[in-house]
Amino acid sequence: MEKAGGILKVTRYSNSSLVIKENYNAHKQLVGVTAMLKAAKFDPSDRNWIMAAYDPTGKVLAYGKVGSCIACHVLVRHQDLVFAPPPTQLLPITTWKAFFSKQEMNPAYVALIHKHPEAVVQ
Ligand code: HEC
Structure with missing residues (x-):
């Protein structure tokens, strides 16, 4: 690296x-x-x-x-x-939900997505 x-x-x-x-x-x-x-x-x-x-x-x-x-x-x-580890790269919420429909997203992770929208992987 x-x-x-x-x-x-x-x-x-x-x-x-x-x-x-x-x-x-x-x-x-x-x-x-x-x-x-x-x-x-x-x-x-x-x-x-x-x-x-x-x-x-x-x-x-x-x-x-x-x-x-x-x-x-x-x-x-x-x-x-x-x-790359958060907050450098983040999963889109839709991807998370598609994979883990029964598991709630970590609020801290959701907060990172809102703070770093540019880091969300497309
Ligand atoms: C829904 C998406 C998703 C799935 C499914 C998933 N991963 Fe990951 N994985 C990630 C993300 C995003 C990261 C980086 C963020 C973190 O470290 O939490 C990561 C990080 C990792 C890392 C550290 C290296 C890296 O890429 O940053 C390993 C090792 C890993 N995953 C293994 C696995 C294995 C083994 C499975 C299946 C049992 C798995 N993952 C399933 C999204 C996923």
Whole structure:
């Protein structure tokens, strides 16, 4: 990322790149971990990312070519499917609702969308 001049300018991650996201609720409790590992030839049409999701105990909830993960991450195809963290890039409310119809959006995230409308990914 440093070499490219920032996360928004990375167009290809190298093989074996590993990105891990810890997901916390409003009470700062870990509710899950999601990860992406770049593996040569794994899934060329989706940029060779192995997608994985774990619960807080480490139990595997999803692994491999996970369509639901990829369907959203392709919004940033030009960044090789890796989003920049908020508030640099934000999901449109409509996209959030299409994926998580039963889950309420974090009010802090909605506030970010109103404060940084230019950061919403199209
Ligand atoms: C509805 C859209 C959406 C879906 C579905 C989704 N993600 Fe993401 N993901 C994001 C956004 C937006 C970010 C950046 C914001 C953040 O970090 O919360 C992100 C961040 C990540 C990151 C940190 C790297 C990055 O791109 O910033 C990983 C790893 C990740 N997601 C993995 C997964 C996995 C694995 C799944 C499926 C189990 C998944 N995601 C499903 C939208 C989504």
